[in-house]
Amino acid sequence: MALPKVWVHAEINENGVAPITLEMLAKAREIADTVEVFVGDAGDGIAATVGAHGATAVHATGDLGGKLQGVHVAAALAAAIEANGAPDLLMLGTTYDGRDIAARLSVKLDKPVLTNNIDIDVTDGIVVTTPIFGGTQLVKTKFAAGAPAIALFRPKSFVAEESGGGAAAVSELAVPDTGAAGTAVRTNRHVEETTGPKLDEAAVVVAGGRGLGEAAKFDLIEDLAKTLKGAPGASRAIVDAGWVPYSYQVGQTGKVVKPTVYIAAGISGATQHMVGMKGSKNIIAINKDPEAPIFGVADLGIVGDVHKVLPKLLEALQAR
Amino acid sequence: MNVVVCVKQIPDPADPGALNADHTLKRDGKLILDESDSYGVEMALQLVDKAGEGEVTLVSMAPNGEVSGLRTALAMGAAKAVLVSDDALKGAGALDTAKVLAAAIGRVEGADLILAATESSDGYTGTVPEQIAAILDLPSITFAKSVEIADGTVKVQRQTEAGYDECESPLPALVSVTAGVVEPRYPSFKGIMAAKSKPVDTVTVADLGIDSAIVGWAGAGQEIVNVEAAPEREAGEVIEDDGEAHLKIVEFLDGLKVL
Numbered sequence: 158m159a160l161p162k163v164w165v166h167a168e169i170n171e172n173g174v175a176p177i178t179l180e181m182l183a184k185a186r187e188i189a190d191t192v193e194v195f196v197g198d199a200g201d202g203i204a205a206t207v208g209a210h211g212a213t214a215v216h217a218t219g220d221l222g223g224k225l226q227g228v229h230v231a232a233a234l235a236a237a238i239e240a241n242g243a244p245d246l247l248m249l250g251t252t253y254d255g256r257d258i259a260a261r262l263s264v265k266l267d268k269p270v271l272t273n274n275i276d277i278d279v280t281d282g283i284v285v286t287t288p289i290f291g292g293t294q295l296v297k298t299k300f301a302a303g304a305p306a307i308a309l310f311r312p313k314s315f316v317a318e319e320s321g322g323g324a325a326a327v328s329e330l331a332v333p334d335t336g337a338a339g340t341a342v343r344t345n346r347h348v349e350e351t352t353g354p355k356l357d358e359a360a361v362v363v364a365g366g367r368g369l370g371e372a373a374k375f376d377l378i379e380d381l382a383k384t385l386k387g388a389p390g391a392s393r394a395i396v397d398a399g400w401v402p403y404s405y406q407v408g409q410t411g412k413v414v415k416p417t418v419y420i421a422a423g424i425s426g427a428t429q430h431m432v433g434m435k436g437s438k439n440i441i442a443i444n445k446d447p448e449a450p451i452f453g454v455a456d457l458g459i460v461g462d463v464h465k466v467l468p469k470l471l472e473a474l475q476a477r
Numbered sequence: 478m479n480v481v482v483c484v485k486q487i488p489d490p491a492d493p494g495a496l497n498a499d500h501t502l503k504r505d506g507k508l509i510l511d512e513s514d515s516y517g518v519e520m521a522l523q524l525v526d527k528a529g530e531g532e533v534t535l536v537s538m539a540p541n542g543e544v545s546g547l548r549t550a551l552a553m554g555a556a557k558a559v560l561v562s563d564d565a566l567k568g569a570g571a572l573d574t575a576k577v578l579a580a581a582i583g584r585v586e587g588a589d590l591i592l593a594a595t596e597s598s599d600g601y602t603g604t605v606p607e608q609i610a611a612i613l614d615l616p617s618i619t620f621a622k623s624v625e626i627a628d629g630t631v632k633v634q635r636q637t638e639a640g641y642d643e644c645e646s647p648l649p650a651l652v653s654v655t656a657g658v659v660e661p662r663y664p665s666f667k668g669i670m671a672a673k674s675k676p677v678d679t680v681t682v683a684d685l686g687i688d689s690a691i692v693g694w695a696g697a698g699q700e701i702v703n704v705e706a707a708p709e710r711e712a713g714e715v716i717e718d719d720g721e722a723h724l725k726i727v728e729f730l731d732g733l734k735v736l
């Protein structure tokens with residue numbers, strides 16, 4: 158049985174509505190009669206996009222300026238729910254702002270939040286699926302505290318799909334006074350320059366790990382990624398070591414990627430890394446240790462030295 | 478400058494995780510300081526050091542009166558700890574945990590700043606810190622990759638998808654820090670010895686004035702219906718590099734038509 162009403166959080170990035178939002182909208186359409194969107198920003202700019210993905214309404218706070226999303230969007234949602242009743246389910250991404258909003262709202266409504274979900278089923282109550290122990294086990298949990306269920310989903314859990322709907326109707330989601338809790342502000346934004354496709358959208362990802370030996374060797378990964386028109390990625394070990402920025406990190410605390418090909422070079426394959434790349438269509442691993450866990454998921458495993466294999470691979474590809 | 482740090486004590490992540498029959502995480506063995514929280518402890522110590530006055534207090538919720546993880550953080554230099562340990566908390570969800578920790582933080586006088594990690598290593602819900610802030614009605618900034626205090630204001634570089642935001646908040650406030658924000662120190666021998674006699678205030682749910690009927694399994698508002706093994710991905714071909722393995726990769730990529 159479908160749920161009467163689901164609200165999906167619209168996340169906005171430099172390019173407009175973030176992929177995670179469109180992914181959740183596709184799933185929301187499947188499980189609900191009415192799908193609406195809420196956003197901590199102006200609604201007009203996204204009405205056409207979210208409408209084309211099945212949302213019929215956008216509840217928008219308007220531009221929040223430097224106010225932080227978590228407190229303000231949660232306060233606005235709580236007020237709207239108190240005035241007009243709750244949707245059956247709120248879907249948000251396991252993202253920076255998604256977590257903040259859901260956490261603040263859960264306290265306001267005194268309802269649990271379930272995080273890191275990769276699937277949802279509504280045939281017998283609202284049941285979400287969450288991977289634990291680095292994705293080796295799946296837990297199914299049912300919400301038992303009444304509407305709204307608040308659930309956070311990992312990016313790439315669903316496939317975005319247009320519905321052909323017209324622009325969604327925009328209405329105001331008024332932000333009440335947030336008092337002391339609302340006094341933190343954003344004063345500036347820094348956007349790192351990137352070229353080439355985004356890590357979580359690229360068809361090819363070439364990722365490097367501690368096996369590269371030193372920061373300078375990451376150039377090999379960058380060059381290979383460029384040659385394959387893909388994006389470079391990294392294990393947390395080398396992000397923590399400061400070799401590459403956090404935005405390169407793949408895994409539990411980094412990005413989830415599902416490219417056509419994932420090449421892991423000098424990465425051991427810790428469960429926390431694999432949970433972010435196991436969904437890739439094809440995996441190639443290069444590691445000098447034949448016992449490395451990464452080989453357990455690789456379609457093509459090369460037991461060898463990255464310093465020997467990668468330069469030759471690069472040369473062969475560039476020669477074509 | 479008084480800083481409270483939430484520190485979770487968890488089963489050693491090097492050991493394979495296991496569940497009890499009631500689907501709760503097995504926590505009966507020895508627990509250790511979650512590495513994610515060692516960054517908060519280090520940050521707190523540095524901030525207090527810079528301010529030249531004040532102290533670092535730890536707050537933790539853990540079963541069986543567990544203190545080993547707390548002792549590690551005390552050995553790093555924290556002054557004292559509040560530990561909430563109560564059988565009624567078995568099965569507590571993130572919101573219940575936040576309610577308990579918020580009440581425990583309430584026992585610490587004059588806290589200017591509360592630090593937590595963005596997410597724990599075993600539960601990684603990533604919601605507890607922000608829930609604590611909401612319960613205490615405090616401003617908060619999550620995902621800090623740098624933290625500075627000046628003139629009663631905390632300035633934070635908040636990690637984002639595309640880079641970082643500069644954020645600031647008046648104190649008191651809560652900040653959650655990412656791994657790598659600072660390099661945690663190793664406890665010195667002196668520190669380890671000193672930690673043995675540092676005060677740990679162990680309290681129950683009732684001591685905090687919380688009704689045990691609203692936390693733990695009873696208050697979770699969620700019900701685990703099933704746990705199963707995730708479908709495994711099958712391993713393919715593994716070959717030893719004979720000097721020509723790169724050609725094999727080219728061939729593989731060719732077959733996928735990504736070249």
Ligand SMILES: Cc1cc2nc3c(=O)[nH]c(=O)nc-3n(C[C@H](O)[C@H](O)[C@H](O)COP(=O)(O)OP(=O)(O)OC[C@H]3O[C@@H](n4cnc5c(N)ncnc54)[C@H](O)[C@@H]3O)c2cc1C
Nearest residue numbers: 366367368392393394408409410411423425427430445463
């Ligand atoms: C809560 C938590 C969250 C985490 N989140 C993430 C996450 O999001 N992403 C992530 O990646 N990790 C994460 N980790 C860390 C994870 O557990 C591992 O520590 C990390 O992934 C290891 O990175 P690595 O494979 O690069 O390094 P290592 O494990 O050190 O592996 C290096 C590998 O390189 C191989 N090697 C060495 N030299 C060569 C050579 N010359 N040629 C070929 N191979 C070579 C070695 O055989 C080894 O297998 C997390 C950990 C925790 C506790």
Ligand SMILES: Nc1ncnc2c1ncn2[C@@H]1O[C@H](COP(=O)(O)O)[C@@H](O)[C@H]1O
Nearest residue numbers: 484538593594596597601602603604605
């Ligand atoms: N039981 C606990 N005791 C102390 N701190 C906790 C506890 N649970 C969560 N925290 C804090 O909240 C952070 C995020 O936890 P989580 O929301 O479980 O990912 C942790 O890294 C700790 O700083």
